[in-house]
Amino acid sequence: AQTVTQSQPEMSVQEAETVTLSCTYDTSESDYYLFWYKQPPSRQMILVIRQEAYKQQNATENRFSVNFQKAAKSFSLKISDSQLGDAAMYFCACLISNFGNEKLTFGTGTRLTIIP
Amino acid sequence: ETGVTQTPRHLVMGMTNKKSLKCEQHLGHNAMYWYKQSAKKPLELMFVYSLEERVENNSVPSRFSPECPNSSHLFLHLHTLQPEDSALYLCASSSSYRAPFDSSYEQYFGPGTRLTVT
Numbered sequence: 001a002q003t004v005t006q007s008q009p010e011m012s013v014q015e016a017e018t019v020t021l022s023c024t025y026d027t028s029e030s031d032y033y034l035f036w037y038k039q040p041p042s043r044q045m046i047l048v049i050r051q052e053a054y055k056q057q058n059a060t061e062n063r064f065s066v067n068f069q070k071a072a073k074s075f076s077l078k079i080s081d082s083q084l085g086d087a088a089m090y091f092c093a094c095l096i097s098n099f100g101n102e103k104l105t106f107g108t109g110t111r112l113t114i115i116p
Numbered sequence: 117e118t119g120v121t122q123t124p125r126h127l128v129m130g131m132t133n134k135k136s137l138k139c140e141q142h143l144g145h146n147a148m149y150w151y152k153q154s155a156k157k158p159l160e161l162m163f164v165y166s167l168e169e170r171v172e173n174n175s176v177p178s179r180f181s182p183e184c185p186n187s188s189h190l191f192l193h194l195h196t197l198q199p200e201d202s203a204l205y206l207c208a209s210s211s212s213y214r215a216p217f218d219s220s221y222e223q224y225f226g227p228g229t230r231l232t233v234t
Contacts (some may be wrong), residue, residue, distance in 0.1 A: 002159060033217070035217075039225075044223055045208065045216075045222070046222055047215075047216075047221075047222070047224040090187075091158075091159060093216075095216075095217055103174060104161050104174075104216050104217065105158065106156050106158040106159040106160070106161075107158055108157065109158075109159070
């Protein structure tokens with residue numbers, strides 16, 4: 001079974017500053033994918049960034065980047081130049097895909113507050 | 117009415133009861149999902165439906181029985197539940213069942229049904 005742990009229930013950051021959200025995971029699979037999702041008050045679940053485990057290069061999407069440490073099973077999200085619209089719940093997730101059976105496991109989430 | 121709606125918003129049921137949760141989406145999507153969100157536990161993807169066919173069942177106990185009569189409606193039938201099944205049950209929809217795994221798609225969530233099993 002795989003697990004995803006987010007040890008920070010809440011985080012806050014000053015607008016325009018940088019914040020890092022932590023995530024660790026555990027899986028016995030060698031082939032998996034990692035995601036960060038954003039859930040704003042509107043309750044949409046937006047996929048922010050995706051990382052394939054076989055890729056060594058850290059994924060980047062505009063102001064969002066990850067620090068993927070495969071050996072340490074760590075997958076943190078860095079948000080640069082924080083904006084008020086970044087305020088949301090952030091979920092880390094791990095997907096394993098095994099012969100067409102896919103298992104997606106989420107962390108408990110981190111609530112990010114942006115201070116104007 | 118727009119977006120994703122869920123009824124009832126709150127439900128209290130005994131372990132021997134049978135009840136159903138209803139979800140309706142007005143977004144023209146063809147994929148719908150049931151999630152379970154327990155207090156202090158990770159969000160769990162329970163069922164995925166695409167074009168009214170179930171494409172994913174993440175090892176959910178048989179006391180939860182989904183039904184998707186058409187692409188706009190999704191039900192979760194509940195029977196002989198346990199107290200540990202108390203949680204917020206979220207419905208979501210998307211234009212593709214791949215939404216949880218593919219950044220090309222977004223999921224839209226309903227407000228949820230707060231279920232308490234006594």
